[in-house]
Amino acid sequence: NAGVTQTPKFQVLKTGQSMTLQCAQDMNHNSMYWYRQDPGMGLRLIYYSASEGTTDKGEVPNGYNVSRLNKREFSLRLESAAPSQTSVYFCASSESGSGELFFGEGSRLTVL
Amino acid sequence: AQSVTQPDIHITVSEGASLELRCNYSYGATPYLFWYVQSPGQGLQLLLKYFSGDTLVQGIKGFEAEFKRSQSSFNLRKPSVHWSDAAEYFCAVGAKSGGFKTIFGAGTRLFVKA
Numbered sequence: 001n002a003g004v005t006q007t008p009k010f011q012v013l014k015t016g017q018s019m020t021l022q023c024a025q026d027m028n029h030n031s032m033y034w035y036r037q038d039p040g041m042g043l044r045l046i047y048y049s050a051s052e053g054t055t056d057k058g059e060v061p062n063g064y065n066v067s068r069l070n071k072r073e074f075s076l077r078l079e080s081a082a083p084s085q086t087s088v089y090f091c092a093s094s095e096s097g098s099g100e101l102f103f104g105e106g107s108r109l110t111v112l
Numbered sequence: 113a114q115s116v117t118q119p120d121i122h123i124t125v126s127e128g129a130s131l132e133l134r135c136n137y138s139y140g141a142t143p144y145l146f147w148y149v150q151s152p153g154q155g156l157q158l159l160l161k162y163f164s165g166d167t168l169v170q171g172i173k174g175f176e177a178e179f180k181r182s183q184s185s186f187n188l189r190k191p192s193v194h195w196s197d198a199a200e201y202f203c204a205v206g207a208k209s210g211g212f213k214t215i216f217g218a219g220t221r222l223f224v225k226a
Contacts, residue, residue, distance in 0.1 A: 004155075031212055040121070042202055042218040043156075050212070059215065090155060099144050099163070099206045101214060103155030 002026050006091050006104035013081045013111045021076040021107050023091030030096040032074035033058075034066060036087040037106070043090065049074055051096070081111045114139040114205045116217035124223040125193050133188040133220050135203030144206035145186040146214065147177055151199045159201075162186065173197070198224045 004025045013019055025032065030051045035043040035058075045058030047066040055066050063085060065077045074093075078085055088108050092101040115138045125131050137143055144163050148156040160171025167179040177188045186203060200221045206214040 033214075035216075040218060042116075042118075043216040045213065045215060048213060056213075058213070092155075094212060096212065099146065099161060099212055099214065100158050101148075101156070103157075105155050 004091055004093055004102055004104035006089075006107050009105065009107055011107065011109050013078075013109065015082060015111060017081050018077065018079050019081065019109075020078075021089055021091070021109075022073070023075065023104060024073045025091075025093040025102070026072065027093060027095075027102065028071070029093035029102070030071070031094045032068065033092040033094075033101065034064075034074070034076045035090045035092065036060065036085075037090060038087050046076065046089075078109075081109075083111045085109065086111045114143065114207050114213075114215050116203050116205050116215060118203055118217035118220050120220045121218070122221040122223065124225060126225050127195050128192050131188075131190045131193045131197070131222070133201050133203075133222070135186045135188065135217060136184050137186060137203070137205045138184065139205055139207060141207070143186075144208075144212075144214075145177075145179060146204040146206065147171065147175070147186075147188045148202045148204060148216075149173075149199050150202065150219075156202065159188070193222075193224055195224045195226065198222055 033048040034046040049068040091104045147159040203217040
């Protein structure tokens with residue numbers, strides 16, 4: 001049982017380049033989330049999708065876009081990467097109302 | 113909007129000693145509260161959660177937490193720490209607004225000494 005799968009696991013970009021982080025879950029969850037983790041700041045919510053077809057901004061949405069492609073997949077796009085977006089990105093999913101988040105293993109992004 | 117404060121950036125305890133990790137939250141309505149644990153290089157795993165009812169909740173790995181509304185706190189405890197408990201611990205508060213939006217504290221790193 002794969003759970004939540006993120007790709008790629010590692011990526012190095014130059015300032016101004018674009019990229020998309022992919023996330024897929026096989027637990028039939030309605031809700032999906034993107035967080036970033038930075039030292040001393042915990043996890044900060046970038047965007048979330050309560051259900052297929054909906055997306056909402058979290059705490060730090062600037063510089064990011066998301067797409068809920070279908071119930072399984074939720075992608076995060078950086079249109080023009082900046083060094084401040086160097087971070088570890090986590091995708092998570094949950095069943096509506098349960099509150100429990102199931103996390104992927106993370107994607108480490110470095111922007112030079 | 114909800115927020116979470118974990119006052120201790122890191123804590124060191126001896127193996128076998130008791131542990132308490134502090135968490136204070138801010139939220140206007142009844143909060144949904146969580147503790148997660150993260151081992152190095154891994155994602156987060158749920159330890160326990162509080163939605164309603166008994167204010168003392170039991171979780172996995174021998175952890176428990178107590179919800180105190182008057183103090184806006186949800187502290188995590190364990191009576192006897194094992195070396196394998198060394199990890200980073202995150203308190204989180206959830207709110208239902210359309211979907212379920214969960215906000216995390218900055219985390220507390222636990223070191224266990226022999």
